[in-house]
Amino acid sequence: MKQSIIILISLIFFGSFSVLSFAQQQTQLISITPSLMPKPKSLTGKVDSVSLANPAKEIRSELLVTDKGNKKITFLVKSTTTIYDINWKPVNLDKITKDMLVKVKYITTKEGVNEATSVKIVK
Numbered sequence: 001m002k003q004s005i006i007i008l009i010s011l012i013f014f015g016s017f018s019v020l021s022f023a024q025q026q027t028q029l030i031s032i033t034p035s036l037m038p039k040p041k042s043l044t045g046k047v048d049s050v051s052l053a054n055p056a057k058e059i060r061s062e063l064l065v066t067d068k069g070n071k072k073i074t075f076l077v078k079s080t081t082t083i084y085d086i087n088w089k090p091v092n093l094d095k096i097t098k099d100m101l102v103k104v105k106y107i108t109t110k111e112g113v114n115e116a117t118s119v120k121i122v123k
Helices: 002-036
Strands: 041-051 062-066 072-084 101-108 114-121
Touching: 041 072, 062 101
Parallel strands: 072 114
Antiparallel strands: 041 062, 041 101, 062 072, 101 114
């Protein structure tokens, strides 16, 4: 009987160490991930064109914006991109038209693609 209790206490004791060790490993992995994320950038400019997605023709949603220096920049608009009107109400990409003034927050991937994280209609 005493031997069974000692074995049971030993199993509980060593089991708790393995759980704590696993928890520390999980925390370590999570803390590494944010440093790999690219830093977000912001650009305000005039919309030159809007391309809506057409998977059948392998066309992705894109927004072409001209900045203050007349430089044209293309942004990939993903399903996770948030789009707001002038009153901060969510809208779809089809509500953005040529010559609108927009503020785009984006990240540039390792491949050099500018992915829009949010688009706000300014004017």
